[in-house]
Amino acid sequence: MSPPAIAASGLCKRYRRTAGGYRLRTLKSALLEGSLTGGLGSGEVVEALTDVGFEVAVGEAVGIIGGNGSGKSTLIKLVAGLLPPTSGELAVNGRVAALIELGAGFHPEISGRENVYINGALLGLSRRRIERRYDDIVEFAGLGDFIEEPIKYYSSGMYVRLGFSVAIHTDPEILLVDEVLAVGDEEFVHRCLARIEEHLAGGGTLLVVSHTMALIDQICDRAMWLDGGRIRGLGSTRRVIDAYLESVAAREGEAHDRRRLSAAAAAASKEGADGGADGDGAEVPTAADGGEETLRWGSGQAEIVAARLLAGGEREERYHLHWGEAVAFELEVEPRENLSDFVFGVGVKTPRGIDCWGTNTDLAGYEPRLLSGPVRVRLVCPELRLAPGEYTVDVAVHARDGRAYDYRRRALRFTVAESTALGSIGLYLPDHEWQVEASAERAGGDEAEGDPRPTVIDWLAPGDSESQGAPRGQTRNAGGKAGAPSDQRRNE
Amino acid sequence: MLAAMVDLARSLVRYRSLLWTLVMRELRARYRGSVLGFLWSLLNPLLLLAVYSFVFGVILKRSDLVDVEPYGVFLVTGLFPWIWVSTSLLEGCTSLTANGGLIRKAVFPVEVLPAVAVAANLVHFLLALPIVGVALVAGRLLGHSISGWTVVLLPAVLALELVMVAGLAFALAALCVHFKDVRDLLGNLLVLAFFLAPIIYTLSDLPPQFARVVQLNPMTSFTTATQDLLFFGRLPGLDAWAIMAAIAAVSWVAGAGLFSRLSDTLAEAV
Numbered sequence: 001m002s003p004p005a006i007a008a009s010g011l012c013k014r015y016r017r018t019a020g021g022y023r024l025r026t027l028k029s030a031l032l033e034g035s036l037t038g039g040l041g042s043g044e045v046v047e048a049l050t051d052v053g054f055e056v057a058v059g060e061a062v063g064i065i066g067g068n069g070s071g072k073s074t075l076i077k078l079v080a081g082l083l084p085p086t087s088g089e090l091a092v093n094g095r096v097a098a099l100i101e102l103g104a105g106f107h108p109e110i111s112g113r114e115n116v117y118i119n120g121a122l123l124g125l126s127r128r129r130i131e132r133r134y135d136d137i138v139e140f141a142g143l144g145d146f147i148e149e150p151i152k153y154y155s156s157g158m159y160v161r162l163g164f165s166v167a168i169h170t171d172p173e174i175l176l177v178d179e180v181l182a183v184g185d186e187e188f189v190h191r192c193l194a195r196i197e198e199h200l201a202g203g204g205t206l207l208v209v210s211h212t213m214a215l216i217d218q219i220c221d222r223a224m225w226l227d228g229g230r231i232r233g234l235g236s237t238r239r240v241i242d243a244y245l246e247s248v249a250a251r252e253g254e255a256h257d258r259r260r261l262s263a264a265a266a267a268a269s270k271e272g273a274d275g276g277a278d279g280d281g282a283e284v285p286t287a288a289d290g291g292e293e294t295l296r297w298g299s300g301q302a303e304i305v306a307a308r309l310l311a312g313g314e315r316e317e318r319y320h321l322h323w324g325e326a327v328a329f330e331l332e333v334e335p336r337e338n339l340s341d342f343v344f345g346v347g348v349k350t351p352r353g354i355d356c357w358g359t360n361t362d363l364a365g366y367e368p369r370l371l372s373g374p375v376r377v378r379l380v381c382p383e384l385r386l387a388p389g390e391y392t393v394d395v396a397v398h399a400r401d402g403r404a405y406d407y408r409r410r411a412l413r414f415t416v417a418e419s420t421a422l423g424s425i426g427l428y429l430p431d432h433e434w435q436v437e438a439s440a441e442r443a444g445g446d447e448a449e450g451d452p453r454p455t456v457i458d459w460l461a462p463g464d465s466e467s468q469g470a471p472r473g474q475t476r477n478a479g480g481k482a483g484a485p486s487d488q489r490r491n492e
Numbered sequence: 493m494l495a496a497m498v499d500l501a502r503s504l505v506r507y508r509s510l511l512w513t514l515v516m517r518e519l520r521a522r523y524r525g526s527v528l529g530f531l532w533s534l535l536n537p538l539l540l541l542a543v544y545s546f547v548f549g550v551i552l553k554r555s556d557l558v559d560v561e562p563y564g565v566f567l568v569t570g571l572f573p574w575i576w577v578s579t580s581l582l583e584g585c586t587s588l589t590a591n592g593g594l595i596r597k598a599v600f601p602v603e604v605l606p607a608v609a610v611a612a613n614l615v616h617f618l619l620a621l622p623i624v625g626v627a628l629v630a631g632r633l634l635g636h637s638i639s640g641w642t643v644v645l646l647p648a649v650l651a652l653e654l655v656m657v658a659g660l661a662f663a664l665a666a667l668c669v670h671f672k673d674v675r676d677l678l679g680n681l682l683v684l685a686f687f688l689a690p691i692i693y694t695l696s697d698l699p700p701q702f703a704r705v706v707q708l709n710p711m712t713s714f715t716t717a718t719q720d721l722l723f724f725g726r727l728p729g730l731d732a733w734a735i736m737a738a739i740a741a742v743s744w745v746a747g748a749g750l751f752s753r754l755s756d757t758l759a760e761a762v
Binding site: 015016030031077080081082083084096098100101104105107109110114117118121122123124126127150 | 509510513514517520521524525591593594596597598599600670750753754756757759760761
């Protein structure tokens with residue numbers, strides 16, 4: 001087995017704080033120990049990374065996520081060899097290209113062309129190699145004639161594009177990317193991603209820092225969540241991202257949470273565990289992460305003691321659904337006092353927070369009069385028209401002016417099963433079919449006598465075999481086989 | 493210490509193409525956008541020469557201290573190498589701090605940066621050498637018995653001087669990362685070094701008690717050797733060569749040692 005591309009164990013990195021006046025001591029330490037922090041006490045240093053250990057296999061793509069100041073960039077710089085670790089082991093096997101700040105070393109006064117050569121040389125390319133790849137580099141950057149202009153006249157986007165282009169053309173085995181795609185336009189980002197995919201397809205290794213979860217989700221095999229310089233999560237991309245987002249939401253929730261009654265906590269953690277108890281439970285962070293409980297806020301005048309998703313005609317509790325199934329979102333609500341102002345609401349979102357659908361009893365026109373005891377509220381949809389994918393559900397009981405009694409973000413999660421028969425893109429998937437027919441009689445006598453409908457289109461509808469080829473196609477897509485009622489596929 | 497000086501030299505040889513590319517960047521970028529462009533490489537020292545010639549050759553002329561004719565030609569042979577040395581040290585000193593962004597963001601051999609400052613200024617100096625040649629020829633045509641075949645030994649002095657300047661530049665660059673004060677200190681030291689070197693006067697004409705002080709200046713050996721070869725047309729003694737070689741060696745060993753000791757911490761401290 002080949003050695004891992006990157007292997008780290010017990011990695012620590014301390015920075016000195018420069019606010020104090022210990023320049024002489026740090027110089028002495030730098031001279032004697034080759035470290036800036038040797039002679040400094042704990043108050044004088046910042047520990048950016050603590051005991052970080054991980055391995056990245058050759059050909060693997062790993063994303064690093066975490067808040068600002070969590071040590072992501074420091075880690076990238078250690079791997080790149082820009083900074084030495086304070087302690088710990090780090091082995092990097094392979095030619096590295098670090099896309100950290102693109103165009104570092106570009107000189108503003110001279111042309112893009114000359115800068116390509118200089119930047120290439122800084123990145124370790126020989127002049128001959130740059131000459132060979134020069135056209136590729138310029139074409140990839142998409143600068144056209146502008147390549148002859150001094151860099152100082154470039155827009156920041158052009159600058160970054162040229163920098164990325166030079167760096168990516170160094171043919172690295174290990175590509176380190178630190179949030180550099182944020183500057184380019186959509187088209188260029190797509191080109192960069194395509195290039196990164198090529199790099200991966202060619203067996204290259206990738207370590208990428210980004211705050212764009214969708215990007216990490218899209219290209220990475222695994223994700224690493226850094227929090228305060230320590231690894232908080234390392235594993236399958238989706239799971240780590242979810243755990244991170246939960247924690248962010250929880251932290252945000254805490255700010256809203258001051259007035260919450262403590263009685264809600266017990267029920268919340270119980271429900272949190274329920275929410276993750278379906279078949280894909282491993283992909284969902286459990287209540288042990290501590291995020292579930294604080295995803296809710298509200299005055300506590302009424303409490304959602306349970307929320308569940310009931311699926312199918314039998315209304316069984318289930319979180320793995322099929323397209324077109326009947327579903328009911330059920331809330332058990334207990335008021336702590338008599339309420340004359342109350343609204344029940346349900347909102348369905350994607351894991352990345354895009355609202356798919358939401359409604360509440362106020363929007364639906366219900367006028368509250370009195371809520372004086374526990375109730376079970378159900379929002380029933382005869383057919384769920386969401387496309388395959390993962391969804392989260394926010395549930396709430398609140399006053400008509402929006403003041404929350406109990407707001408529970410991501411109280412439920414469910415998936416709509418993937419199925420090739422559903423061939424569509426997007427979030428919304430209505431029942432639909434393709435219909436086509438000849439729009440006019442064709443003139444002329446070259447058609448066979450006695451054929452009232454000449455053939456103007458010939459295709460095979462899905463599910464039709466060659467022999468059954470019909471000149472007129474009528475294809476029900478969402479239901480799978482042509483004409484099959486969708487609800488028959490409910491439990492497949 | 494000794495390993496460091498060999499490693500540094502080896503690294504500069506290994507990355508010579510990067511070094512050269514960056515030198516060209518410096519040279520191209522410096523006068524980009526100016527009308528006279530590269531001519532400034534010649535004009536700058538010439539204008540300085542004109543100022544010094546007028547001030548020290550006319551206004552403050554003291555024949556007891558400066559007994560050389562023509563004074564302007566004598567001044568050229570000391571002043572031009574001095575300009576190279578002083579600008580190299582000033583730019584070398586700030587070469588790391590000025591490129592902080594690059595050092596923090598790109599993985600490349602940092603040691604080329606001070607070397608680029610020295611080398612780029614060496615190129616400027618070499619480009620200005622024809623002026624020295626013209627001045628010497630003009631002096632001879634005017635009937636002064638100056639210069640001679642000894643000029644062919646100039647590269648030897650310049651090579652030793654280059655080693656000294658590079659060593660100092662490495663030391664200054666690494667120190668400047670930790671103390672920006674070094675740059676201001678250096679500016680003043682260079683003024684002192686200029687006046688304590690026999691550039692605008694001759695060592696032999698100094699009162700002995702001053703001559704001893706002036707001889708403590710490392711630049712004195714190189715300046716007098718250069719003047720001997722170019723202006724007086726005589727060979728420096730063996731002791732002069734030995735002193736120059738010793739200064740170059742000490743400077744390189746100290747500079748390389750200091751730089752390599754501090755290089756691990758540069759990206760962080762810069």
